[in-house]
Amino acid sequence: MTQVQPKLPATRINDAQQALAVAQQLAEQFRRDAALRDRERQLPHHELAQFFASGLGAITVPRAFGGIAIPSAQLAAIVAILSEADAAIGQVPQNHFYALEVLRVNGSPAQQQRLYDEVLAGVHLGNALAEFNSPSAHQRSTRVTAGRLTGSKFYATGALFADRIPTAARGDDDKEQLVFVPRHQAGVSVIDDWSGFGQRTTGSGSVQFVDVIVSDEDVVPFQTAFERPTAVGPFAQILHAAIDQGIARAAFNDMLDFLRNRARPWPDSGVERASDDPLTLDRTGRLAARLSAGDALLALAGDAVDRAQQHATAENVAAASVTVAQARAWTTEVSLEAGNLLFELGGSRASLREHNFDRHWRNARTHTLHDPVRWKYPAIGNYLLNGVLPPRRGTL
Known part of the structure; x- marks a missing residue:
């Protein structure tokens, strides 16, 4: 140990x-x-x-x-x-x-x-969950058997900075475990090969494990967290929704500053300042309302997650998953909208490299692909219309 x-x-x-x-x-x-x-x-x-x-x-x-x-x-x-x-x-x-x-x-x-x-005491936990060599994201071939861990991971966000790397691996019983691997254990290689056009500094590269010695005390059951009702899935997703909400607010605030201080009015608009243009005022007000709605949805989702954590019944967990999915779907769309609107209202000057405003759209576009919103709307609708509980997994 x-x-x-x-x-x-x-x-x-x-x-x-x-x-x-x-x-x-x-x-x-x-x-x-x-x-x-x-x-x-x-x-x-x-x-x-x-x-x-x-x-x-x-x-x-x-x-x-x-x-x-x-x-x-x-x-x-x-x-x-x-x-x-x-x-x-x-x-x-x-x-x-x-x-x-x-x-x-x-x-x-x-x-x-x-x-x-x-x-x-301050230890930072990273992750090594996803794999390239499996037919779908939830299937993994990394193994932990007889106290040895072997496999390859990608999208290992934070592993590059971490002290331990919780790693999904199949055990002797073929059930998935979460192995809290020390970052500097012999046989662990963290590779800085993340080259996404957004979220560029998350350290979301690859991790390789070659015959890494692991202690039984560092192996926590993982798969069973989804074989019974737990709040693990909606808890993961509310944090992703919060990331999108933060990206949206960053784009919105940069847009406000740019429109007030640096943007020029459209020719023949009849106004002296871009911030006085009626169409700009309308679009800004609409997005402000949608951002406030995102805050409210996150608050509702947080309460639902807390109920599921405290009383992990199938119905409470399903309700949390659906409430969080609604928040995540909303913040996905608003974060992309905010990044787009900054350029629409700011014009070509907003795209200058010195501002680097494009990072907001790039970050939103990259992060919202983590588990796409198109998976969420059918689950929400099926629950509300037919009473079908959503599947229990980390992406819902």
Whole structure:
């Protein structure tokens, strides 16, 4: 059993109000060079170390283990704040919190105590779930047998920065496990080969495991979290919805600043400033309303996730999945709309490289493909019309 030490020791956060304040302070720092990091692909090693040293990485740890078990709506608000400042930094902790939720529902008390203690100390959990060599995203060939882990992963968001890499692998019984692999264990190779046109600094590259020695204490059941009702799926998805909401707000705020201070009015529009144009005012007001609706949907979804966590019945989990799917579908569309509208109203000057405003649309377009919205509407409709409970999985 390997004990993992964080890059920096973490402070303790005592309540949700403090967590929100810390997130806002960090967001102010992260926002300053977000455009530069995206343009030059400067990976946020320092910024993520700051995040986990701040104590925010431990805010979902249950109270029985020393955490504050922050409500899901407030967690989503924090993720949205961070994603508004820098969408890549906002996405990286999503897998960290997801792994902690799997640990909460499936870990043994000894595993929970040890791994929660690490996280409270500042340990960052990455991920290695998806694979190229399987016919579909939920099928994996990576194996953990006789204490050895072998396989290859991609889209391993955050693994490049992490202290442990929770890894999906099939065990001796062919059931999927989540192996909390130490990042620097012999045989682990994290490859910085992510080249997406959006979310460029998430470190979402490849991970290879070659005969990696793993301890039984680091292996947590994974598949069984979906064989019975748990909130793991909707919990994962509300964080993705929050990332999209943050991206939308970043695009909207940059649009407001540009229209007020830098945009020129359309020729023959009859106004002196672009911000006085009636059509611009209409489109801006419409998007503002849609953004506020996104905040409200996230709050409703957070309450539904909390109910499913506290009382994990089939109906509560289904209701949470559907409520979160509605929020995710909405924030998907609004984040893309906000990125588009910035250019529509800002005109060609908004596309200048010095602004790097295109990163908002690129980030939204890339992140919203994580689990496409087209999967969600049929599940919502089937539940509402026919009472069919949605499938239990991490993408719904």
